[in-house]
Amino acid sequence: MPVEPDCIVVGGGLAGLACARELACRGRSVRLLEAAAASGGRVATDTVDGFRIDRGFQVYLDAYPEGRRQLDLDALKLGRFEPGALVAEGRRLRRVTDPWRRPLAAVRSLVDGTVGLGDALRVARLRGELLGRMEAGGIDPDRPVAADERTTRAALEARGFSTRFIARFFEPFFGGVFLERGLDTAETVFEFTFAMFALGSACLPAGGMAAIPRQLASGLPADVVEVGTPVAAVEPVATVERGAVRLADGQRRACRAVVVATDRRAAERLLPPGSLPATDAGVTRGDKGARMVAFAAERSPIGGPTLLVSADRAGPIDNLTVPSDVVAGYAPAGAALIYASVRPDWAGDDAAAAADVLRQARGWFGSHVEQWRPLATLRIGHALPDESPAARRWRPTGPRLAPGLFICGDHVTSGSINGALVGGHRAAAAVDAELASG
Template sequence: MKKFDCIIVGAGLSGLACARTLVEQAKSVLILESTDSPGGRVGTDTVNGFQIDRGFQVYLDSYPEGKKFLDYPSLNFGAFEPGALVAHRGRLLPISDPWRRPYAAIRSVLSGVVGVPDGLRVAYLRNQVMAGVRTGKIDPISISNDQEKTTREELVSRGFSSEFIQLFFEPFFGGVFLERDLTTASQVFEFTFAMFSLGSACLPAGGMAAIPRQMVQKLPSGCLETLAPVTKVVNESVGGWEVAIADGRRLCAGSVVISAAAVENTPLLPAGILTTWTPPAWKSTRLVAFESDKKPSCDKTLVVSSEPIEKGPIDNLSTPSAVAEGYAREGKNLIYVSIRDDWEGEDELLPVAIRKQARAWFGAEVEQWNHVTTVSVPHALPVETPTSRRQRFQSNRLAPGLFLCGDHLTTSSINGALAAGRLAAEEVLRSA
């Protein structure tokens, strides 16, 4: 029986980054993926000729791990405009990045959307977090100490007014973290704020699935088996590990790396391993896609809603077909709406509720938005409060030759998943 240097369970971005790092060191690798395609939580489905991402996601082109693994030119990224349009009391208010759109930012201040003190605090925060990332002081992969704050506590301690927190930080970062209470740890917030400041929020041509697809293309052929759910990982007597697949096959490897998302619910591992770990709770989201003949006036700018939940379910709204190529059918526009987690209505009620709320922002044209599909993502991001970060895996090494990867170990983002995969591979290489 062929023995691989390493078998990786799960072809999410962390598993793919792990494989790439090992292959570059001439190791023989097999990735086993339970579904029919690689990418895990980063996926795109074609519905009526439109590319529908599995939940609204963006790639930040400043991600340091992405720069290591991805070939940017061939992903043909399109970028969102910096800043956002904030929906407030039925109007869309622009909040711009003063460094990249100085005149627009001055307008935001002059029109009273951003007060001068809050504008100065944003400037100070921006400089501090960019310097922190450059010097390595802000790194959400390491947990700084027991005193980690929540994002909201951090913003309050920096003196931001409650009006500005409600107007900008809650809807913008609530959409990024999929929670508006801003309980996500401040290290994660500061790193993410730095990434938005250092680069652009992008979409690859044709949908987010282009990212894992490119990762697979850069692996030797035959490295990935899809529709191969792993059911058991057992210690082999001759040194190494045996991996059982649902179809009855058993494969051997010197090392096994398991995506953390794969060990949550299934007893994959031998007794005695991972008995004390409590998986974090998951944050969920829904995406509703519409098509229209007319491009919404927001064009390449993200719209975030600071309106109360009684006004409607919209968390944020974007036009991916205006940002990147290949999202919509010829002559059509594609509109994504992310739904707030505190809106409790059923899926069927969403298109009507969205049109009702967005009518105040875009006018009667919203009646011509045709519903394409609704996507539910119950397991989108693991909770990342200071407490849950302290309870996460302290090491990616479970036993000799047995390792974990995945965003549960670092931070729940594309950057975090790629980092977790690379770090697991480096641990495999060290222990070989």
């Protein structure tokens, strides 16, 4: 590795790792500087008493196109959730499923009134249309957006979905995915995510979600990643002949190109003023947070790899899963691991969250809940970028900000594992093209 590499990537989340790996594949020398003690960014897993606790409940969707290109999915040993979900309403749990993959269960949902015929037909039309557009390459949440992009809620209402079905299914299911119950996320992001759920499965890797960045990092030459190396500033390109970053300890590192692969807030602090599009005064871009409580239990309350989402506004639970039902390895033998994600609009503090979750879960599972043992409560301040249509209109239009200065990360493309991988790949291709031309 030369002292002065072709490229320095700042930030070792999925976007930064994907970028560094693509640059290394293209024969470029690259250094990745990560502030934290490990790479992986928001995709991380801790082990507590032999249980794998992901830092916030997240799933890998095996239909993600960029994931298929960049990851060795077999090596991740993915366990798969059943399609659809159990929807909790009051004390009742109703199953809403994908009629193409579970036709009998879908018929039962129609018969018991969980899904009305009109909404079932609208889901069928939506599914057919989105899969057709997906196949034709017509849904890309990572490209610049149309000025008239709508919110998910507006799009669902325009398609004629009943208020009842939106509240009973789309709000708890996609509200849990987007980490906001208002369904203010842009229509394109919803359409892409819906297509991913229809085309594949929600999955967990046997080694925990952290196995995904671990696999990307293992594809890099040994001396590329430097962890525990916070960058304090990226030097303005106009005032230096080559790119450079200033580390928190005062060191200066020179290179030919810099890629800022951090989250948006860090990018705003690091980049020279004026590098990013300024938002309109009326546009706020608040990041979305997440909370999760993990419990150990002697057995699973659900007894299968099914996602439970809550349409019950009386309690804190957004969704509840049993990762150890999905893939072995999340819990020690003979035990079950339960994740309860807390609704983003739940006001209760963290100390009360576990007790509030147990109270609500008791309504669904009865005395089973009494033996659940809290393992960890996690609060993630920045989980997803704001993806409302207004916020998305102020993303950079591509990875190149200035000569020798590039950006990637889910806030530039879309807030998902796929979006982060796409951004990293696009930034690497842009750096490579510029280095080749210079």
